[in-house]
Amino acid sequence: MTSSTETTEGASPLTHFDARGQAHMVDVGAKVPTHRIAVASGCIEMQPETLILINSGTAKKGDVFGVARLAGIMAAKKTSSLIPLCHPLALTRVAVDFDAPSDSSLHYTAVVCRATVESFGPTGVEMEALTAVQVALLTIYDMCKAVDRDMVINGVRVEEKRGGKSGYYPALP
Known part of the structure; x- marks a missing residue:
C-alpha cells in the first residue's frame, strides 16, 4: 500500500522534486497554454x-485599502x-478586493481579501493569487499596527482555479 505522498514506484508525486529527490523547477515547456484563473x-x-x-x-x-490593493497586485507580479x-508569468489580470462588515457591535471584525489572477500560459496562477492575498493582508496589518497589535491573519486559501489539464477546481466550503 502506498501513502498519499508516494506513488507505486516509490517516487514522490510532488512535482518539484526529481527522481533523486532534488528540488527543481518543473518543465512546463511542452504544456499547452490555456487561459488560467x-x-x-x-x-x-x-x-x-x-x-x-x-x-x-x-x-x-x-488609504489603507488602496495601498493594500496595490501591494497585493505588486506581490502577484513578483x-x-x-x-x-x-515560474515567472505574464499575468493578464490581477484584481484585489476587500469586503468588510459594518456591524461594530462585534468584539472583533474580519476584513476579507479576495484576489483574482489570470494569465494565458502553460502553468497555473494559484501561487500568484495566494501571494497577493497574503501581502495585501500584511499591508493592512502594517498600516494599522499602531492602533491594533492584536490583528490576526487567517483562512488564506485557494477558492477556485480554472484552466489547464485539470480544468475547474472549486474549493470545499
Whole structure:
C-alpha cells in the first residue's frame, strides 16, 4: 500500500522534486497554454474601531485599502521572485478586493481579501493569487499596527482555479 505522498514506484508525486529527490523547477515547456484563473482569499481580524478608522480615511498612513490593493497586485507580479520554484508569468489580470462588515457591535471584525489572477500560459496562477492575498493582508496589518497589535491573519486559501489539464477546481466550503 502506498501513502498519499508516494506513488507505486516509490517516487514522490510532488512535482518539484526529481527522481533523486532534488528540488527543481518543473518543465512546463511542452504544456499547452490555456487561459488560467485562480481566486484566493483570506481575512484579517481586527477590533471594530480599527475598521472604523480605516473606513473613515483617517489612518495616519493613508488609504489603507488602496495601498493594500496595490501591494497585493505588486506581490502577484513578483511571486516568482519570492517563491523559489515558481515560474515567472505574464499575468493578464490581477484584481484585489476587500469586503468588510459594518456591524461594530462585534468584539472583533474580519476584513476579507479576495484576489483574482489570470494569465494565458502553460502553468497555473494559484501561487500568484495566494501571494497577493497574503501581502495585501500584511499591508493592512502594517498600516494599522499602531492602533491594533492584536490583528490576526487567517483562512488564506485557494477558492477556485480554472484552466489547464485539470480544468475547474472549486474549493470545499
